[in-house]
Every structure is written in C-alpha cells, then in structure tokens.
Amino acid sequence: xxxxxxxxxxxxxxxxxxxxxxxxxxxxxxxxxxxxxxxxxxxxxxxxxxxxxxxxxxxxxxxxxxxxxxxxxxxxxxxxxxxxxxxxxxxxxxxxxxxxxxxxxxxxxxxxx
Numbered sequence: 001x002x003x004x005x006x007x008x009x010x011x012x013x014x015x016x017x018x019x020x021x022x023x024x025x026x027x028x029x030x031x032x033x034x035x036x037x038x039x040x041x042x043x044x045x046x047x048x049x050x051x052x053x054x055x056x057x058x059x060x061x062x063x064x065x066x067x068x069x070x071x072x073x074x075x076x077x078x079x080x081x082x083x084x085x086x087x088x089x090x091x092x093x094x095x096x097x098x099x100x101x102x103x104x105x106x107x108x109x110x111x112x113x
Contacts, residue, residue, distance in 0.1 A: 023067040023105065024098040026080055030091035032062045038111045040085040045109030048072040055112040067104050 028037070033056050041054040041064065050072055054064035066076050081093040 020070045021068060021101045021104065022070050022073050022098060023065060023101045024073060024077065025065050025096050026063065026077070027057075027094045027096075028062045028080055028084070028090060028092075029094070031087075031089040032084065033060055035085050035087035037062050037085045037088050040088075041080065042109050042111050044079050044083075045076060048076055050076055050109055051104040051106040052109050053106060053112050054109075065106065066109075067101060067106055 038054045038056065041062070045052050045054075045066060048068070050066050050068040052064055052066040052068075054062060057063055066073050068076075077093070077095055081090065084090050
C-alpha cells in the first residue's frame, strides 16, 4: 500500500511539473533585422506549441515574449540564443521577467509591427 501511495504521489508530481506554464520576455542583439529572424522565430514558436509574439525595435534588436510549458519555453530560449534564422548573427540574448502563469495569456505566436 505504501509503495502504491509513493508511486501515485511521484506520478502526480511528474504530471504537475509537465503542466507548469511560464512566461518570459526576450531581447536578441546582433545582426537580427533584415534576415528573416522574426519569421523564423514565429515558425519555431508555433512548432513548439508556444504562445507569444516577436517584434523589431528601432535600436536594431528583436524583442518578444514566449509562453507555454517550461520545457518548450526553455527549448525556445536555447533556439533564440544559439540558432535564430540562417542569416542572423546572435551576439547576445537577454531573458527577463520570467514568471509562472496559470494559463496562456497570448494565444498563438505572431509577429507584431
């Protein structure tokens, strides 16, 4: 009986950790404008099933927000930091305002203008 309770508790914790939703803002520095960075970011966000948005800034950076399960958000953070679009050069990725959310505040992934 004790073993069954332990297995149920561990299974419950595993399911709960998989369902944890987070939101994080990002800013990407480098050669990230005029190289389809927003389009590739939107495609990657959708492929991972995330909510969010991406936008160019007047300072030559790309900003945005990503929301979803922690594992997928972390995959997206790695992609933003290390991959980007084929023609981009990422010098630095800054992530801020990471927080837990109870449900997605942004549906789908889009480019803002």
